[in-house]
Amino acid sequence: MLNMADGLARLGALAENPVVRTLADAFAAAGFDLAVVGGPVRDAILGRETHDLDFTTNAQPDDILRIVTPVSTAQWDIGRAFGTIGARVQGEQVEITTYRADSYDGVTRKPTVEFGETIDGDLIRRDFTVNAMALQVPAVKLIDPTGGVEDLVAGVLRTPADPQVSFGDDPLRMLRGARFSAQLGFAIDAATTAAIEQLRGTLSIVSPERIQSELVRLMQTDDPVRGIRVLVDTGLVDEFLPEISALRLEVDEHHHHKDVYEHSLTVLRQAIELEHSRHPGAAPDVPLRIAALLHDIGKPRTRKLEDGGAVTFHHHDIVGSRMARKRLQALRFDTATTETVATLIELHLRFFGYAEGAWTDAAVRRYVRDAGDELERLHILTRADVTTRNRRKASRLASAYDDIESRIAALREQEELDSIRPELDGNRIQEVLGIRPGREVGEAYRFLLELRLDEGVIGTDAAEQRLREWWAARG
Numbered sequence: 001m002l003n004m005a006d007g008l009a010r011l012g013a014l015a016e017n018p019v020v021r022t023l024a025d026a027f028a029a030a031g032f033d034l035a036v037v038g039g040p041v042r043d044a045i046l047g048r049e050t051h052d053l054d055f056t057t058n059a060q061p062d063d064i065l066r067i068v069t070p071v072s073t074a075q076w077d078i079g080r081a082f083g084t085i086g087a088r089v090q091g092e093q094v095e096i097t098t099y100r101a102d103s104y105d106g107v108t109r110k111p112t113v114e115f116g117e118t119i120d121g122d123l124i125r126r127d128f129t130v131n132a133m134a135l136q137v138p139a140v141k142l143i144d145p146t147g148g149v150e151d152l153v154a155g156v157l158r159t160p161a162d163p164q165v166s167f168g169d170d171p172l173r174m175l176r177g178a179r180f181s182a183q184l185g186f187a188i189d190a191a192t193t194a195a196i197e198q199l200r201g202t203l204s205i206v207s208p209e210r211i212q213s214e215l216v217r218l219m220q221t222d223d224p225v226r227g228i229r230v231l232v233d234t235g236l237v238d239e240f241l242p243e244i245s246a247l248r249l250e251v252d253e254h255h256h257h258k259d260v261y262e263h264s265l266t267v268l269r270q271a272i273e274l275e276h277s278r279h280p281g282a283a284p285d286v287p288l289r290i291a292a293l294l295h296d297i298g299k300p301r302t303r304k305l306e307d308g309g310a311v312t313f314h315h316h317d318i319v320g321s322r323m324a325r326k327r328l329q330a331l332r333f334d335t336a337t338t339e340t341v342a343t344l345i346e347l348h349l350r351f352f353g354y355a356e357g358a359w360t361d362a363a364v365r366r367y368v369r370d371a372g373d374e375l376e377r378l379h380i381l382t383r384a385d386v387t388t389r390n391r392r393k394a395s396r397l398a399s400a401y402d403d404i405e406s407r408i409a410a411l412r413e414q415e416e417l418d419s420i421r422p423e424l425d426g427n428r429i430q431e432v433l434g435i436r437p438g439r440e441v442g443e444a445y446r447f448l449l450e451l452r453l454d455e456g457v458i459g460t461d462a463a464e465q466r467l468r469e470w471w472a473a474r475g
Helices: 004-015 018-029 039-046 061-071 119-124 148-154 163-169 172-184 190-205 208-219 224-234 260-278 286-294 316-330 335-347 350-356 361-384 391-415 426-433 439-455 460-473
Strands: 034-037 054-057 074-076 084-089 092-098 134-137 141-143
Touching: 004 018, 004 039, 004 134, 004 148, 018 034, 018 061, 018 084, 018 092, 018 134, 034 039, 034 119, 039 134, 039 148, 061 074, 061 084, 061 092, 119 134, 119 141, 163 172, 163 190, 172 190, 172 208, 172 224, 190 224, 208 224, 208 286, 224 260, 224 286, 260 286, 260 361, 286 316, 286 335, 286 361, 316 335, 335 361, 350 361, 350 391, 361 391, 361 439, 426 439, 426 460, 439 460
Parallel strands: 054 092
Antiparallel strands: 034 054, 034 134, 074 084, 084 092, 134 141
16 A cells, blocks of 8 residues: 655655756746646656656746856757647756646547646646646645545546546547556546446547557557557447457357457466566567467457357468468557568467477478567467467467477577578579579579578588579479
8 A cells, every 4th residue: 555654755855856946946946836737746756667758837838047057068949839848857857838728629639739827727637537636846835736646546437537538638538547447456436437438439530540659658658458458348448449349259158268358468468477587678569469369360250150069260370470460560560570470470379389299400490480570479479379278278288388499599509590691692593503593593583582491401402403403303
């Protein structure tokens, strides 16, 4: 439970932060108010690490720039129209914004920028009460006009104003609610949840890029599953990623299969656990996490009820890969992330053939070749995809994957698996066969690549001989 005495002590420490102290003294000397606002105040009270110091002030942008210039090494005013001046103070990037009292037209997310006169008015227009607190400095006074401290103690997310108005002003706040629920482990109060359910369609005025950014931030949290449940339970996910709620397949009384939605959430959690254990201290692997969440989205489209009660999802890996690529492109994800996710989904079933019977070295080489740079992520996703409660089956699959990783390591040591290529390049192929550049060189190259995958390293002399034999057989 949150200890407020400790929280208030941490606020005092935040006020003594060298960056905060430097700016507080500078604004006080110029006769203006200054307060740390939003996330840093919330996180200090909770005992979480603070990031990205944001400040609010009654000074106008020109005054802000004049005050910060002597105490900073760099300044930028790209946000001047919105009252924001950025600066680098003692090596840390900060943003300082004039009190705001914006209004929205309800059609776009673009506010009519209006500067406010009071800090209370500025705080009330923010997204959630726990983010609507400020620490006035240098006086060290907590300003909390909407009950943010009480909501921190209760572990509740609530909008400072009527949620219908708050989300009507800026629908992106609904997505932020899911993200903060995951990030802080907080519940969303009933009135706020009801407003999300009623206003979810207004998310259509938010750009795909902004939706993508919030989705990425959600996936970077320690427990994105909590936020995903908010998105699905409120129906908000259907506005930008309907494939997730579609995983909740209807269960026919005569057919039995795993709950694909719950299975996918379990795979995501297990992938995060493996990510932490295999790469401790590394940044959250967002492409891996998205792939874990979406790896079975092809199942609803490929589901077939067989006689005898069986349920099949033939080719859901291929179908799901195409679906994921299309959806991520619509959300304006970068090409690298999109291709990584699509590749992992397409390959996520490949290993289970290994578990059912020994693979040749050639099959292992092809597995590595097809995974390419995504091999480590594929290792994690495939292991995470085992959610069976049958301990014997789970142990057998884990042992099989231990074995394939050992074989990959051994072959990598012997054969430089990471750069599988034919033992003859295009120039040598032309010399050996006496041909000019063209389609036939490509065909010869592919023959030699298959030879390399099937038999490993055989030496250049043997490769040249096999190439001549292949060429002669072609007539």
